[in-house]
Amino acid sequence: MRLATGFAALAAAVALSGAAVADSSAHKQMIAISDAAAVQWKPAPAALPKGIEISVVMGDPEKPGPFALRLRIPAGTTIAPHTHATDETVTLLSGSLVHDMGEKMVESRGQAFGAGGFLYLPALMPHSLWTKDEAAVIQVNGTGPFGLNYVNPADDPSKAR
Numbered sequence: 242m243r244l245a246t247g248f249a250a251l252a253a254a255v256a257l258s259g260a261a262v263a264d265s266s267a268h269k270q271m272i273a274i275s276d277a278a279a280v281q282w283k284p285a286p287a288a289l290p291k292g293i294e295i296s297v298v299m300g301d302p303e304k305p306g307p308f309a310l311r312l313r314i315p316a317g318t319t320i321a322p323h324t325h326a327t328d329e330t331v332t333l334l335s336g337s338l339v340h341d342m343g344e345k346m347v348e349s350r351g352q353a354f355g356a357g358g359f360l361y362l363p364a365l366m367p368h369s370l371w372t373k374d375e376a377a378v379i380q381v382n383g384t385g386p387f388g389l390n391y392v393n394p395a396d397d398p399s400k401a402r
Contacts, residue, residue, distance in 0.1 A: 256288050273375045277334075280399055282313060287399035290318050298380075309382045314338070319371040321396030324347055326364060326388030329381055332383040333358040336377035341369050348367075367392050 269320060285293040292315045300308030311334070314320075322344050331340075339351040340360060346369040354360070362368060370379075391397045 259362045266392075274298060280311060285312065288397070290320060292318060293320075300385065302383070302385045304381050304385050306385055307382070308385050308387065309380060311378060311380050314370075314372050314377045314379065316372050316374055316376045319346070320369060321359055322367050322369045322392040323396075324365045324388075324390045324392070325362070325383070326382050326386065328364050328392070329362050329383040329387070331360040331362065332380045334378040334384075337375045338377040338379065339371050339373065343367055343369075346371075349395065 269364050271286075274321040280296045281299065282296050285295040287402055289295070289312070293312040295310060296313075297308065297310045300306055302308045302310060314336075323340075333354045333356055336358075338354045338358070340354060341351040343350075344367045351371070394400075
């Protein structure tokens with residue numbers, strides 16, 4: 242059984258927290274972020290593990306249309322096996338990250354990525370991500386509405402907060 246964690250709640254919390262860098266309602270104007278220092282970070286909503294920070298840099302993951310968001314993931318953090326309602330791409334901007342496919346996380350088969358690494362994940366493909374000794378910043382691009390569903394409901398960090 243999969244738990245629909247409500248990426249809508251995640252997106253709403255981001256919007257309420259003021260993490261958006263640009264108005265995403267129309268996409269009729271250029272959006273430019275001059276460098277990493279210009280990104281505005283806020284604590285991620287409860288659907289993600291404690292300590293992760295988020296910035297929605299374009300679009301609204303809750304609404305139809307393209308979006309881009311960034312996650313700053315501390316060292317030693319795991320995002321348990323989950324799926325998304327739509328396709329996503331993940332680009333590792335800095336640090337290191339490990340990715341595993343499947344409904345159960347198996348560290349020994351995880352694929353390590355360094356800065357510049359890229360993943361394309363079709364909708365509903367179960368996967369997990371984790372950091373080891375180094376933090377990571379990733380950019381997630383996709384088309385909303387976007388969803389986050391934990392494979393095992395007990396892995397949902399919002400239940401522990």
